[in-house]
Amino acid sequence: MRILIADDNQFVRRGIAQFVARQEGWEVCGEASNSAEAIAKTSELHPDLVLLDVSMPGANALETVRVLKLQSPQTKILIVTQYDPKYMLPHLLEMGASGCVDKARLAIDLLPAIIALQNTSSLRAK
Amino acid sequence: MGNDEKEIRELRRLLRDLVALATTPAVWVGRDRAQVAESVADVLLHTLRADAVYVCLRAPKKTEAVRSPQHPGFSDEVRRLWPESATSSLQVETITGSAWPRALRVVMQPIGISGDEGFMVVGCAGCDFPSESEALLLSVAANQAAVALQAGRLRMQAELERHRLQDLLAKAAAAIGLLSGPEHRWLYVNENYIRVTGRNSAADFLGKTLRESLPEIETQPFIELLDGVYHTGKSYVGREMKVKLNRAQSGQPEEGYFDFVYEPLRNADGVVDGIFVHAVEVTDKVIAREEVKKRERQFREMIDTLPAAIYTTDAGGRLTHFNPAAVEFSGRTPELGTDQWCVSWKLFYPDGRPMPHDECPMAVALKEGRIIRGAEAIAERPDGVRRWFTPYPTPIRDHHGRIIGGINMLLDITERKRAEELTGHLAAIVASSDDAIVSKDLNGIIKSWNKSAERIFGYTAEEAIGQHITLIIPWERRNEEEDILRRLRNGERIDHFETVRRSKDGKFIDISLTISPVHDGSGKIIGASKVARDITESKRAQEALRQSQVRLSAEADALVKLNEWSGRLWRSRSLKEGLDEMLGAVIELLDADKGNIQILDREHRKLTLVAQRGFDKEFRDFFREVTATDDSACGRALRTGERIIVEDVESDEPFSPFRHIARQAGFRSVISSPLIAANGTPLGIVSVHFAAVQRRSEQDLHRLDLYIRQAADFIGRCRIEDALRQSEEQFRKLSESLDVEVRARTRELEERNAEVLKQSEQVRELSWRLLLTQDEERRHIARELHDSAGQTLTVLGMNLVQFVHKTGRNAPELVTDAETIQEMVQQLHRDIRTASYLLHPPLLDESGLYSALSWYTQGLVERSGLQVNLDMSQQFGRLARDVELVLFRLVQECLTNIHRHSGSKTASIRIAREPTQITVEVEDQGTGMSPERLAEVQAGASGVGIRGMRERLRQFKGNLKIESDSRGTRIFVTIPVTVADIPANESNPESVQATI
DSSP, rough: OOOEEOOOOOOHHHHHHHHHTTTOEEEEEEESSSHHHHHHHHHHHHOOOEETTTTTTTOOOHHHHHHHEEEEEEEEEEEESOGGGOOOOOOOOHHTOOOEEEGGGGHHHHHHHHHHHHHHHHHHHO | OOOHHHHHHHHHHHHHHHHHHHHHHTTTTTOOOOHHHHHHHHHHHTTOOOOOOEEEOOOOSSSEEEEEEOTTTHHHHHHHHSSTTOOOOOOEEEOOOTTTTSOOEEEEEEESGGGEEEEEEEESSSSTTTTTHHHHHHOOOOOOHHHHHHHHHHHHHHHHHHHHHHHHHHHSSSSSEETTTTEEEEEEEEEHHHHHHTOSSSGGGTTHHHHHHOOGGGSEEEEEEEEHHHHOOOOEEEEEEEESSOOOOTTTOOOEEEEEEEEEETTTTSSSSEEEEEEEEEEHHHHHHHHHHHHHHHHHHHHHHHHSSEEEETTTEEEEEEEHHHHHHHHHHTTTTSSSSSSSSEEEESOOOBOOOOGGGHHHHHHTOOOOOOOOOOEEEETTTEEEEEEEEEEEEEETTTTEEEEEEEEEOHHHHHHHHHHHHHHHHHHHSSEEEEEEEEBBBBBEOEEEEEHHHOOOHHHTTTTTTTGSSSGHHHHHHHHHHHHTTTTEEEEEEEEEEEEEEEEEEEEEEEEEEEEEESSSOOOOOOOOEEEOOHHHHHHHHHHHHHHHHHHHHHHHHHHHHHHHHOOSSSHHHHHHHHHHHHHHTTTSOOOOOEEEEEETTEEEEEESSOOOOHHHTSEEEETTTTHHHHHHHHHHSOOOSSOOTTSSSTGGGGGHHHHHOSEEOOOEEEOOOOOOEEEEEEEESSSSSSOOOOOHHHHHHHHHHHHHHHHHHHHHHHHEEEHHHHHHHHHOOOOOOHHHHHHHHHHHHHHHHHHHHHHHHHHHHHHHHHHHHHHHHHHHHHIIHHHHHHHHHHHHHHHHHHHTTHHHHHHHHHHHHHHHHHHHHHHHHHHHHHHHHHHHTTTTTHHHHHHHHHHHHHHHOOEEEEEOOOTTTOOOHHHHHHHEEEHHHHHHIIIIIIHHHHEEEEEEEEEEEEEEEEOSSSOOOOOHHHHHHHHHOOOOOHHHHHHHHHTTTOEEEEEEEEEEEEEEEEHHHHHSSSOOOOOHHHHHOOOO
């Protein structure tokens, strides 16, 4: 699985990358530090999954999700957020995001979330 | 195994450092930039065991910190590599120095977003530097430094704002001070506070308690009041409170009066920790009012001593004051504030018709606003006694000319009226006599002509008066008239002169004439009175008639004289003129040789000689002053209050000590009559003296008494008129000075009022600015907490997992520790998030009021257990940023109050958007506020939170209303839509659409 990490904090990016790299068959194919970069790299790399931080500077979360889905419909989008996720989730799902992880619980929830996504998509593929 | 242990120790240390760094940004917050740079350098040197460290902070001023004990020139190398325009991302280099033992691996870490706060460089000899954890530590340190710098800037802004606030307080015209703690220790006093308390400088207050700084108020109630404010949290407002201060040069306590406010100050937890004191001195105002009252009292005391009935009323005629003479006059004690227009019981017009009180002269004066003089009326007392009086009503006006009351004096003229009635009666006797009674002057011109004269002589009074008396004298008897006139000029009286007169129809009539001279006041003969009797009647009756004629003639003569004298007396223009007139009349009345008048000096109880006729200097000196103990005729008359007649001084025993004086002065007989006023007060004595022994007829003495009564009445009137003139003059002067005083004080009060209004406007402006600053600061701190600390903690959490993953196999006992730390990190993350959102909910800016309130109420339900029902449309939409914040804070404040104070288990909130306004209703089912408490909150005297809300709402033309009863409290708020709508420059489509 090829994963694009979009987060404005390089330490967060690096942490996630190390996390992801430990899993067999997972690969970080690119990093982006703002919305524009995330959109550009997605349309270039067509990753299987984008881990998208919606609190990056200059970002309009809904608009970014909408454009990503438009450019690369196959790509799944997992939202990573500093805010309490329950107030934003319905709108983001509506725009095409597949799920959401609270940064406060990132260390615990990230891997299970990605694995869950992978399972649903492989189920669907079958 | 030794290596593993060492590694585990190393890792534990690293973990500890990381947690310490991430969770204690407060270490650097609050330091200045140089301190932050130095601290960062020390921490890096220590934590990373680095060989050299360089920290550079940029704007506004470059600040550097260097630690390179073994690497001279390290900083120069670093500056060469990274001049001020260093890149904004992390870089790793290797550098060497000529005197260094080894080359150094150096890492450049930017501080702040894109390195705009500066950067730091760490050098280590190890070739694997930096490891991941070292890089992580560097990043955390950079983040914390950025937070500290940002916080430092915010603090400086707040500091500046505080200085401006202090400056404004210092310049305020009121005396202002801040007290802290339950012992009331001074934190601040402004110049005016120092001035009004008479102290020298702020050093007399700051750091001291109220008791220490102002020992003289220990015995006054202020410390108790302050304790009350401190413990109840309710502000106290004092009006014109008396304060004794040691501020005079003499060192003696001096009294002053102050309007002041004690306002509790609360700390961030809402707990009272100080008191704000705001005082304005109003001593001048209070003293001025006391002075006005004192003068009013003096004026009333003055009125009370006057002998005439005097009373005052308000503009509506209600009695405000009356003097003892008014009680005596009206025969009753009037009721102040109830009785209207007049002190008397019943009133009548002079013709006897009843006069309603509201038509009395005082009522007319007040209603028509004019002074009334010359009116007369009759007052009836409850005991039936009637009194004639002349009122002197005068309206009193203020300096605008408005009538504010009235003053009236009632002058008793009953005695004068009685005398007038009597003389009128006597004149009627003359008019109705059967005899013709005619008077003429010395030229023979007819002056009066009665009915019988008309009947006997056939001429009417109009025809006769002004004609010469020869009108009725036959031609052949002209000589007779000349003879009569000659004898009259000699003062002779002609009795029963039988002669003939001619009537209008030419008939000759036999008449008997009695002719008497008429004297003027000075005793000069000015004419004659003639009584003519028709003696053509039966001779039998003639003698009897003649007798009665003589008596009648004398009586009529005396009465005519009495009438004339009385008229002259009342026409006198002064007391002096009246006394002379009186003396002349009495001497002539009794045909006396000498006479004198003595007036009683009431204070010394002495008679003083004021008028005399016919005495030499020796006599005048002897009788200059006489007391009631003397046995002279006048002394006895004063003592007994009755007429004293000494018929013969040679035989009168009590008079014996004065015989030689009488002989020297040349009199043998004396009559002394007391002058007694209508109310029984003795006024003086009139004495007449005769050269020969005298025995006077009852009729003479009766006439004397009649005249003396009028004389006493006249003196009484002169005295009252004199007193009235004096009191009117005093009253006029008093009114003028009061008027000037009142005008000056009014102007002063108006000026002070304007000043106070201006100050309260300034304070309002200040508190609004404080609220804004507070909001802005909260927003900044919330954002910093949320973003920087949150991100760091995320990374920390992930690194921990990595750490466990890497070391778990080798050191299973570490896993439990790491999981505990993991939980702590998550808890910390959630706590920081909640704290940040409560400071300023980001949802408010990004998603609007509905999202922010949903989040807040749900959180409150979880934290407090209060059942909150939020009734608000999801499609409520956006408002201006400030208005959304105000409404959010309003709901926050209300819910906090309900939770803390109401005892209610539920709260409901309704927010609706109407065509012209936004409405908010917050309701609870708690115990409600007492009416007193509600009134205090409504008046803004209490309830800091509510007042803050009113202040915020006022800026948006909003309105707040509170209702409270035993069923709960309801708060209604409205804000006009025109104010609440998003202004054009704020309507950023991105932020409107943003979901978060």
